[in-house]
Amino acid sequence: MKKTLLLVSAFLIIQISPVVAQESNVVVENIIDEANDNSQLEQLAHELMDVVGPRLVGTPQMKNAHDWAVEKYSSWGISAENELWGKWRGWERGITHIDLIEPRVRTLSGMQLAWSPGTGKKPIVAEVVILPMLKDSSNFNKIASQVKGKLVMISMPQPTGRPDYNWEEFATKESFEKMKSSREKQSDAWEERIKNTGLTYRTLPEALEKAGAVGIITLNWSRGFGANKIFSASTKKIPTLELSLEDYGMVYRLVESGNTPKLRIVAESKELGAVPTFNTIATIKGTEKPEEYVILSAHFDSWDGATGATDNGTGTIVMMEAMRLLKKMYPNPKRTIIAGHWGSEEQGLNGSRAFVKDHPEIVANLQALFNQDNGTGRVVNLSGGGFLHSYEYLGRWMEAVPEEISGQIETTFPGTPAGGGSDYASFVAAGAPAFSLSSLSWSYWNYTWHTNLDTYDKIVFDDVRNNAILTAILAYKASEDSETTSRERSVLPISKRTGEQMTWPEARDAVRAGGID
Structure with missing residues (x-):
């Protein structure tokens, strides 16, 4: 009897596996088609950069951006809210x-x-x-x-x-x-x-x-x-x-x-006193493992010499577009998918550090986080961030990404953990598997990073569209994966700068009251 059951089970697995793979391929194909045929990126960029404008923490424009994102997510049927985490010196630029x-x-x-x-x-x-x-x-x-x-x-x-x-x-x-x-x-x-x-x-x-x-x-x-x-x-x-x-x-x-x-x-300019500061959190609730999470991460704030188009407007609209694609083509994910739009990254990763501190239950059950921050270019680098087995699961997920996108990406495994630089580092410091989708430069450091030229016209939408497709597919595969990602850390190498063995970065809380005497 047991032998018969085993044979039947094996037969069912053989029959079901191609069906599951076929369903997976259909979701991926639908994501790609929707991204290419009905992209919302140009409209999102116009509304965020041209209408809302720069997003310096503590300014009315920053609050306007948070409210705009909540409303935009709501129009797509995605639940979103502005989550208070601190306060900042309020200031408004004038003529x-x-x-x-x-x-x-x-x-x-x-x-x-x-x-x-x-x-x-x-x-x-x-x-x-x-x-x-x-x-x-x-x-x-x-x-x-x-x-x-x-x-x-x-x-x-x-x-x-x-x-x-x-x-x-x-x-x-x-x-x-x-x-x-x-x-x-x-x-x-x-x-x-x-x-x-x-x-x-x-x-x-x-x-x-x-x-x-x-x-x-x-x-x-x-x-x-x-x-x-x-x-x-x-x-x-x-x-x-x-x-x-x-x-x-x-x-x-x-x-x-x-x-x-x-x-x-x-x-x-005007001084506005202490004002509240937020993260915008959008959520597509999981159906099978709702207490496990995949996070799409991008800082929402910018400096205000221009409109923050490539730092980090492009990262923001990538995550928003990826969430739209997922909601439309994968509305009932296995795990809960969150988009985190962090405030005050520019002053020290404050929004993401606050989230890590305030939501240990999410950090403890994080399947993966994907962060995009450094400009308008297509993603060309992916590091395992010091997680010993990161190649196993990132490699599985990357197999579903079209060759014209994945073929551009150089990978480093297991890599080393980030101590700062962008918001994924806040999660890495807490031991959670968080990864940077690092982009091609497009003269980022000289021309748009924190400059007066960081405007809509510098966005390369073909590259940004590829990044949205990549992010949506990785989030889908991470959500569907039958295995929980390993957090085992690699033995870190000797630092070329100090000559000493590198150590894992330590988690830090946010500055919760910035610029306030």
């Missing part, structure tokens, strides 16, 4: 207008840094000076008379506005080497100028503010045509303004030549 009014009139290209104080009800009209050169830090107090009532330039002017690749293409070798040598000497001299104040780039603006300066002018060139990094201000009462390389250099030369430039500045 910035910077005009040269002496020795001639010209409107300059520039903007306030994030969280910079505004100019108040009246514009600031003031002469511009360069940070004085001191013999040593003991002389800092003597510069008050030189900066009081003035706008102070604290950055080195760039000797060329042409990126190095442009010099390599057109300059003679001798000319290129001469420029680099001159720039290096100039950089060393400027570092000495900063060092002799006894302060750092971060603490210098506040010290100049206390010395009576009425504004700080900076240049943080991103080594690409027209690209500046736009980060945060450290002044408390006076505005900090970033000028374009071209205009910074012109004003600097006017000061050097004794032409006494004067600027008129309007900066209409």
Whole structure:
């Protein structure tokens, strides 16, 4: 009798397996067809980048983005909510207008840094000076008379506005080497100028503010045509303004030549006090193993020099589109599938760290997390993140991905764990299998990462569409897998940087009250 049952069981397994495989192929094919024939990526990008705009934590635009995502998910029949995890300094960017009014009139290209104080009800009209050169830090107090009532330039002017690749293409070798040598000497001299104040780039603006300066002018060139990094201000009462390389250099030369430039500045930012900050969490409930989870991960916030298109608008719309595809083509997943849109990643992975801390039950039962963050390019790297057996399950899931997508991806197994960089690291630190879908550069670091050029027009939708297909298929296969993923860690290698054996990163809580004195 037992032998007969075994034979029958074996026969059923043989008969059922092709059926299961066929069903799996149909789901994958449907995901691909829907992604290619009915993509929502362009519309999502327009609504998020053009309509909502930049998403600096603590700003009304960040809250608008969270509300927009909840509404969008609801329109697809997906449950979503904004989950409170902390509070942040509330601030809203207004109009910035910077005009040269002496020795001639010209409107300059520039903007306030994030969280910079505004100019108040009246514009600031003031002469511009360069940070004085001191013999040593003991002389800092003597510069008050030189900066009081003035706008102070604290950055080195760039000797060329042409990126190095442009010099390599057109300059003679001798000319290129001469420029680099001159720039290096100039950089060393400027570092000495900063060092002799006894302060750092971060603490210098506040010290100049206390010395009576009425504004700080900076240049943080991103080594690409027209690209500046736009980060945060450290002044408390006076505005900090970033000028374009071209205009910074012109004003600097006017000061050097004794032409006494004067600027008129309007900066209409507003302080909003402490405001709540959120993660947006969307959920497709599992049917067989609802207490096990697959997470699609992307940080929602951005810096606000532009609209945060490739950092991380593209990662955001990849995860949203993947969730839409899954809801339509795989509405009853075996495991619960979550999309986590994290707040305040840019200030230290705060949204994801808060989620890990606040939801240990999800982290403990995480089948896999897929994170996308670094730009608009197609995914080209996948690491096992230090999990010893990651190849076994990631390899199984990748088999379902079309060759034209998977063939572009280099894999590293078992790899090493990430200590930071993006939100998957928050989960890795807690021992959960979380993986980065790392993208092709598309000049990300020079042109769009945290710059004034990170806008809709930089998105490469063919690559982003491939990433949405990849993510949806991986999530589907991870959800369906009959096996639970292993969390066994590999023995980590010796660090090339320190010469010591690497250790697994430690989990940290979020900063729950940011920028609030």
